[in-house]
Amino acid sequence: MRVLLSTIGSRGEVQPVAALASRLQALGQDVRVCVSPDFCDWIEDLGIPAIPLGPAMRPAATSGERSWDLSSPEGRRRAAADAVAAQFATLPEAARGCEVLVACGAVLVAGRSVAELVGAGYVHVHYCPATVPSPHHAPAPWPGWPQDETGPHRQRWAWDARRWNDTWGPALNAHRARAGLAPVEDVRSHVLGDQPLLAADPVLGPWPEPDDPAVRQTGAWILPDKRPLPPELAAFLDAGEPPVYFGLGSMRSPHEDVSRVLVDAARALGRRVIISRGWANLPLPDKGDDCLLVGEVNHQALFRRVAAVVHHGGAGTTTAAAKAGAAQVVLPQVYDQHYWARRVDHLGIGVAHPRGVPTVDSLTGALSRALAPDVAARARDVATTIRTDGTRVAAQHLLDPQLRPSRESRP
Structure with missing residues (x-):
């Protein structure tokens, strides 16, 4: 079977796509992927054909700015129009010749519009329960949008649906009209399709209605990583007690x-530190050998x-830390990161840092709680429950004739 997997975003969106593509390829399927240009070389190195889609996501080296600015209504409209185009x-x-398009x-x-045009089956995938409508939880806050922090869940999901229509509807329907397709009135429902896949671990991010046939939870799509640690890093780890890891992934730094x-927070607790540069290009604050x-x-x-992982709360980093049995401190900034921070805290495998810019005192307090023996023990226990078969379940869904999504057709 020929399958197209597609996404636009940072490493957190792309790595699961690479994981499923690798699984499908190992099963003898003809797979190609469309991803942001930043990741095409990496995908090709995995032996998977890659096609660039959309603008580069990594901030430009000269300006530090991404291609899309979501801080204003105009910027959001422009980003939506560019993404749809x-x-x-x-x-x-x-997607031409593909039997299934996985978005x-x-x-x-x-x-889904493209699946209609080429006559392919269609599946939409989300990585977090809070991005899929349910009366049991609130929607993840959209980056750059004023947030609705009050009201019942159903009302907040209604506002979310209006945001989908206002943000994506004009551009989507303009392109559909040019392609000879009928307009879409409910953009969110159209995009989600009949049965979206939820590629999240059922312990870390459970779908609140496990028997709901409208959503299929597969487990997280984890790409096995066999790379050895760099010699300098391995030597640092060997030279003392387990350090604290700090990284923001593809996020900006909350302050310079x-x-x-x-x-300073780690030193206050007698801990060494590993800092990941990430897309924020974080520096070392001094030349200390710790x-x-x-x-x-x-x-x-x-x-x-x-000893602990301090991070931004992306789905991939949260899952990796949980699978490793490391305690976590989550510093959420946008979108689904707030959900993952709450889940880490609720499960007792770490601490959700309060919203706002971290200070030495606030981070020392959060890190101190995360390093407590009971949290460390709980993190190790939960690690044994994290599933690693998410790509197998997803591949079965796509390949099984009884489960395979039906082909889209022009209305």
Whole structure:
């Protein structure tokens, strides 16, 4: 079977796509992926054909700014128009001859339209329960949008549906009209399709209605990482007690001295520190031999050897730390990160830092609680429950004739 997997976003959106593509390829399927240009070389190195989709996500080295600015209504409208245009420009040719188009993440709003155009089956994928409507939880707050913090869940999901229509509807329907497709009135329902997949671990991020046939939870899509740790990092780990890891992934730094805040908080507790540069290009605050700066490394191996993981709350990092049995401190900034912070706290495997810019005092307090023996023990216990078969379950869903999504057709 020929399958197209597509997403637009940072490493957190792309790595699960790579994991499922690798699984499908190992099962003998013809797989290709469309991802942001930042990741095409990495995907190709995995032996998977990759097609660039949309703008680069990594901040430009000269300006530090991403291609899309979501801080204003105009910026959000422009980003939506650009994203939809990029999808209609790239996906139809990439999907030609494919039996299934798998659209991953909330930005892939044109996937179903393209499936209609080429006559392919369609599946939408989300990585967090809070991005899929349910009366049992509130929607994840959209980056850049004023947040609705009050009211019943159903009312907040109604507001969420209006945001989908206001943000994506004009561009999506303009391109659908040009392609000879009927307009869409409810963009969110159209994008989610008949049965979206939820690629999240059922312990970390359970779907609140496990028997609900409208959503299929597969478990997280984890890409096995066999890379050895760099010699300098391995030597640092061997030289003392397990350090604290700090990284923000693809997020901006909440303030320019966040590395200093983290290091001072860890030192207040007698801990060494590993700082990941990430897309924020975080620096070391000084030349102390109790700190080490690293680039992109194997989290699956590293997190098993640290005392705690302090991070932004992305789905991938949260899952990797939980699978490694490391205590966590989550510093959520946007979207689903607030959900993962709450889940880490609720499960007792770490601490959700209060919203706002971390200070030395606030981070020392959160880190102190996360390093408590009972939290460490709970993190190790929960680690044994994290599933690793998410890509197998998803592949079965796509390949089993009884489960395979039906092909889309023009109305």
